[in-house]
Amino acid sequence: MAQTIRTIKKYPNRRLYDTEISSYITLEEVRQLVLDSETFEVRDAKSGEDLTRSVLLQIISEHEEKGQPMLSPQLLSQIIRFYGDSLQGFMGPYLERSLQVFLDQQQQFRTQLNSLLGQTPWSMLNELTERNMEAWKSMQRGLVDAATQANPANPANRGTKK
Numbered sequence: 001m002a003q004t005i006r007t008i009k010k011y012p013n014r015r016l017y018d019t020e021i022s023s024y025i026t027l028e029e030v031r032q033l034v035l036d037s038e039t040f041e042v043r044d045a046k047s048g049e050d051l052t053r054s055v056l057l058q059i060i061s062e063h064e065e066k067g068q069p070m071l072s073p074q075l076l077s078q079i080i081r082f083y084g085d086s087l088q089g090f091m092g093p094y095l096e097r098s099l100q101v102f103l104d105q106q107q108q109f110r111t112q113l114n115s116l117l118g119q120t121p122w123s124m125l126n127e128l129t130e131r132n133m134e135a136w137k138s139m140q141r142g143l144v145d146a147a148t149q150a151n152p153a154n155p156a157n158r159g160t161k162k
Contacts, residue, residue: 005039005040005041006018006019006020006039007019007020007040007041007043008030008041008042008043008055009042009043009044009045010042010043010044010051010055012045012046016030016055017045027055027058027059027062030042030055031059031063034056034059040052042054042055
């Protein structure tokens, strides 16, 4: 079954209308669609022009103004410098791939952290204790074996020449 693209219409009064739920929505609700990985497009209600990018940039802009910004002035300046540059066409795909690698590494880190934190403190302590006991037993066996072989009174060592 093909996934349909959710359409949001933007009216001249700057209001956004979600055609799927037949209701006006806010920019924050559009942001939630992004967080929920919903596929959507924003279209001008009159002309049908695709406004998705400008709405997404507006969401980024609003979030950059609040709290701790993610995009420094230096980074923004560097991005602006690529507009009109001969390498402009490579910058978007490069940033997308770089961000995907970062997201993959972040997911891998979270998975590893969750596997560690998913254990109760007691199970972690028990596992550590068992490993320490095995290491201790192995060391003791090694010492006993070494002492047995070094003892000339040991019947197992009689009849062997050194």
